[in-house]
Amino acid sequence: MAEEVKLLKTWSSPFGLRAFWILKLKGVQFDFIDEDLSNKSPLLLQSNPVYKKVPVLIHNGKPISESLVILEYVDETWKQNPLLPEDPYERARARFWAKFGDDKVLASIWNAFIKQGKEQEEAIGLAIETLKFLEEELKGKRFFGGEKIGLPDLALGWLANLIGVFEEVIGVKLIEKERFPLLSAWMQEFAEAPVIKESWPPHEKLVTKFRAMREPYVAAAAQPK
Amino acid sequence: MAQVQLFGLWGSPFSCRVEIALKLKGVEYEYIEEDLSNKSPLLLQYNPIHKKVPVLVHKRKPIAESLVILEYIDETWNERNPILPHDPYERATARFWAKFIDEKCIFALWKACWSEEKEREEAAREACEHLQTLEDVLKDKRFFGGDMIGLVDIVANFMGFWLGIIEEATGVKLLTEEKYPKLYKWSEEFVNCSAIKENLPPRDKLLAYMRARYGVSITY
Numbered sequence: 001m002a003e004e005v006k007l008l009k010t011w012s013s014p015f016g017l018r019a020f021w022i023l024k025l026k027g028v029q030f031d032f033i034d035e036d037l038s039n040k041s042p043l044l045l046q047s048n049p050v051y052k053k054v055p056v057l058i059h060n061g062k063p064i065s066e067s068l069v070i071l072e073y074v075d076e077t078w079k080q081n082p083l084l085p086e087d088p089y090e091r092a093r094a095r096f097w098a099k100f101g102d103d104k105v106l107a108s109i110w111n112a113f114i115k116q117g118k119e120q121e122e123a124i125g126l127a128i129e130t131l132k133f134l135e136e137e138l139k140g141k142r143f144f145g146g147e148k149i150g151l152p153d154l155a156l157g158w159l160a161n162l163i164g165v166f167e168e169v170i171g172v173k174l175i176e177k178e179r180f181p182l183l184s185a186w187m188q189e190f191a192e193a194p195v196i197k198e199s200w201p202p203h204e205k206l207v208t209k210f211r212a213m214r215e216p217y218v219a220a221a222a223q224p225k
Numbered sequence: 226m227a228q229v230q231l232f233g234l235w236g237s238p239f240s241c242r243v244e245i246a247l248k249l250k251g252v253e254y255e256y257i258e259e260d261l262s263n264k265s266p267l268l269l270q271y272n273p274i275h276k277k278v279p280v281l282v283h284k285r286k287p288i289a290e291s292l293v294i295l296e297y298i299d300e301t302w303n304e305r306n307p308i309l310p311h312d313p314y315e316r317a318t319a320r321f322w323a324k325f326i327d328e329k330c331i332f333a334l335w336k337a338c339w340s341e342e343k344e345r346e347e348a349a350r351e352a353c354e355h356l357q358t359l360e361d362v363l364k365d366k367r368f369f370g371g372d373m374i375g376l377v378d379i380v381a382n383f384m385g386f387w388l389g390i391i392e393e394a395t396g397v398k399l400l401t402e403e404k405y406p407k408l409y410k411w412s413e414e415f416v417n418c419s420a421i422k423e424n425l426p427p428r429d430k431l432l433a434y435m436r437a438r439y440g441v442s443i444t445y
Contacts, residue, residue: 088297
């Protein structure tokens with residue numbers, strides 16, 4: 001049967017990148033479309049009417065949204081190079097860490113990125129506390145998935161390049177090698193892994209984009225109170 | 226020590242989800258009621274990151290986060306009453322809606338019930354939008370899972386039971402039969418389901434708790 005696999009993403013979205021990674025890692029043939037979120041395509045709006053967001057995977061005409069849901073779908077549909085382990089307890093741990101990444105790490109880093117002054121100091125403190133859990137989890141492991149890349153690595157993978165971008169824009173180091181030796185090593189190893197390393201969006205373009213995204217928050221903070 | 230332990234909270238819908246799943250699968254377990262103002266050392270040891278309930282402990286190994294626990298239960302006790310369907314696309318669909326309920330619906334509904342007068346209209350508008358979405362998802366099925374309850378039904382337990390009680394306590398009306406006939410009917414089927422009804426907290430106790438909470442919130 002002719003398989004049709006299409007991925008709707010954007011050039012910069014870390015969530016879209018996750019879906020891109022897993023398809024590449026599994027050797028799935030697919031097309032992708034980089035959406036312009038200021039002018040969403042009818043296909044996107046029709047495929048993800050609830051959130052109207054990327055990524056969306058469309059497999060033989062059937063759409064799947066939400067990046068973590070997409071990751072599990074791809075893992076279950078194309079069984080080569082499995083992302084999740086066999087054992088239910090290890091699977092639960094993998095899901096827990098993927099969720100932790102999205103629910104806690106992302107939010108804490110984003111806050112450190114957009115806040116100003118005293119609020120930023122506090123946000124950075126919180127982000128560091130959150131990152132310490134990741135450092136702890138990496139003890140004795142090469143990747144969050146163990147010996148090879150697994151679900152939590154793809155879920156947290158955005159750290160490997162976006163942290164550098166954020167740090168450059170705000171002028172503050174969030175993941176220092178001395179404080180986070182394991183996390184730093186993981187970021188490097190992940191960033192240079194086959195498939196992953198060929199897929200990073202251009203660094204300068206990301207810096208420009210995120211600097212622009214931060215502007216309204218800087219302006220708002222500068223308003224006299 | 227029991228092979229399966231659940232650290233939970235009597236009035237928590239998240240804790241209740243896990244009890245429903247264990248009941249569905251016929252799993253024997255020891256239940257430990259936590260006092261969140263005085264968390265037990267065991268809870269803090271088993272869930273050091275979030276320090277929350279529910280936590281399932283199986284053969285001394287802890288699992289936290291209700292959605293993660295539900296999938297674990299389904300995969301571990303897989304001989305009967307599947308919580309997730311077999312087909313990958315249907316599984317993805319179920320996971321999508323479970324996530325939607327957890328990340329959007331519950332918060333919107335909660336906010337709509339407890340909001341100050343001036344914010345209530347906006348909060349209610351959003352909540353109603355989500356209820357309509359669920360109404361459309363349900364279509365003519367008896368449950369979100371089809372003929373039997375599944376992941377989405379379990380995760381929607383807040384709408385099935387808690388919402389009605391909060392509506393009664395606060396006087397806010399959201400899930401009405403006129404506006405959402407299918408979802409309303411679902412909520413009645415839901416609470417009458419055998420795996421569900423024995424695991425719901427006592428209605429009077431929950432209503433009293435919500436009333437007391439509302440009494441405090443309108444005083445200020």
